[in-house]
Amino acid sequence: MVFNWFKRSFDRTDGRSNDSSNDPQEERSSDQSAGSQPPEPSQQSLEPPVPQPDLLAWAKTAYSSLQQQSGSPIESEPPIAEPSDAPSEQETVPADGASTELLPFWLQTETDAERQARLESLAAPEPFDESFLWSAQVLAAQGRQPTEITVDEIKWLKRLRQGLDKTRLSLINQLKSLVGQGPLDADAVEAIEALLLQADVGVAATDRIMAALQQKLRQEILPPDLAIAYLKELLQHMLDAPGDRLLVPEKNQLNIWLITGVNGAGKTTTIGKLAHTAQQSGYRTLIAAADTFRAAAVEQVKTWGERAGVDVIANPTANADPAAVVFDAITAAQARNTELLLVDTAGRLQNKKNLMDELSKIRRIIDKKATHARIESLLVLDATLGQNGLKQAEVFSKSAGITGVVLTKLDGTAKGGVAIAVVEQLGLPIRFIGAGEGIQDLRPFSSYEFIEALING
Numbered sequence: 001m002v003f004n005w006f007k008r009s010f011d012r013t014d015g016r017s018n019d020s021s022n023d024p025q026e027e028r029s030s031d032q033s034a035g036s037q038p039p040e041p042s043q044q045s046l047e048p049p050v051p052q053p054d055l056l057a058w059a060k061t062a063y064s065s066l067q068q069q070s071g072s073p074i075e076s077e078p079p080i081a082e083p084s085d086a087p088s089e090q091e092t093v094p095a096d097g098a099s100t101e102l103l104p105f106w107l108q109t110e111t112d113a114e115r116q117a118r119l120e121s122l123a124a125p126e127p128f129d130e131s132f133l134w135s136a137q138v139l140a141a142q143g144r145q146p147t148e149i150t151v152d153e154i155k156w157l158k159r160l161r162q163g164l165d166k167t168r169l170s171l172i173n174q175l176k177s178l179v180g181q182g183p184l185d186a187d188a189v190e191a192i193e194a195l196l197l198q199a200d201v202g203v204a205a206t207d208r209i210m211a212a213l214q215q216k217l218r219q220e221i222l223p224p225d226l227a228i229a230y231l232k233e234l235l236q237h238m239l240d241a242p243g244d245r246l247l248v249p250e251k252n253q254l255n256i257w258l259i260t261g262v263n264g265a266g267k268t269t270t271i272g273k274l275a276h277t278a279q280q281s282g283y284r285t286l287i288a289a290a291d292t293f294r295a296a297a298v299e300q301v302k303t304w305g306e307r308a309g310v311d312v313i314a315n316p317t318a319n320a321d322p323a324a325v326v327f328d329a330i331t332a333a334q335a336r337n338t339e340l341l342l343v344d345t346a347g348r349l350q351n352k353k354n355l356m357d358e359l360s361k362i363r364r365i366i367d368k369k370a371t372h373a374r375i376e377s378l379l380v381l382d383a384t385l386g387q388n389g390l391k392q393a394e395v396f397s398k399s400a401g402i403t404g405v406v407l408t409k410l411d412g413t414a415k416g417g418v419a420i421a422v423v424e425q426l427g428l429p430i431r432f433i434g435a436g437e438g439i440q441d442l443r444p445f446s447s448y449e450f451i452e453a454l455i456n457g
Ligand SMILES: Nc1nc2c(ncn2[C@@H]2O[C@H](COP(=O)(O)OP(=O)(O)O)[C@@H](O)[C@H]2O)c(=O)[nH]1
Pocket: 079, 080, 081, 082, 261, 262, 263, 264, 265, 266, 267, 268, 269, 270, 347, 380, 408, 409, 410, 411, 412, 434, 435, 436, 437, 441
């Protein structure tokens, strides 16, 4: 049995793996009158179902189980930056046989000493600290068994939480002092609004949150922790509004995911991570290098393909027609029974119109040539850009038939609230989040995990 990282559960072996009845998020999606109505507050819905002493026992069991596994530290890779320029020569790059040692010096971003230090730090055991306990709580609350979890799940949650540290600490400390004293007065309203705007939640979502919060606190006197629990529930509800079913490629058929977004948003890196996730989850996967605007971009995606163990279909001629690359890739995918074809695209051309025309052309080719494929068009957004990133994204979301968002760089200076702005302003579900430059630093989006990382304490 293969662990399907897209579903976050094991695939059944009969091939009908897209049965999502086991999805932990499935149940919540049934209540999907979505978004417009704020939820009723409930005391437990965002609290872990295990009482504290049990949580500690859970965490201890998980910790000793991880220590037993620790013989094989998790390998993570250095980032692959888009090189400044390089000729592109080959048509199809076979994934196997290639290694980073063979890379030209301009792709080797890490010295031997740096690599050694990094590997040593990876081999060190995770400390049993507050952040481990928090990760354990998040996993336990999702019904996971302590003996099943892996060190990379803990590392991932810790990284996500750490990325949102600044926002979380500022939000939680100030919120505690602002709510819990009955209805909000004008000063408190203004202060909470400011907090949300600083966290990149955006004006539209902030207005909606404030209206719901004020109404609730007028109706009921809630102590600070319950008022904050209500706010968390409200935010989670907003994040789930466009549909919180996980995006899982269907087995035994062609799925095509078109990856779009402005330059530098993290498209190529996301392709590498998705290819790795798909490979690990047992999908026959292929990449189309349809960002032909610069030869260096083709080289970069080829390197990611090598890392993930996934073949890359590219065109050797400079400035090749991206739609032709996609055509070739679909032909190859059909011949090989590929299940997931990931299409890298350019984020910048001579002008916006050219870019949109090119994306439309790629889309037409896909629709025409792969009539039975399941097609997703994912917009990659750099979370550190906040509202500016959203403005840039609006043009894509209008013209490229986008079906979902991948939010990247949540490990950096991102304030996190932008996730709520994305959903409110673009009306699109967040499908994956990236928090790091390594191949494993991507996960299907979970509104529960995200809100716990954003507001907790
Ligand atoms: N810290 C961090 N950096 C990222 C993440 N995703 C991408 N990057 C970096 O962002 C830069 C641009 O990424 P790239 O994939 O080339 O963007 P593209 O132009 O949209 O294809 C690279 O230096 C990546 O390593 C992330 O989740 N976290």
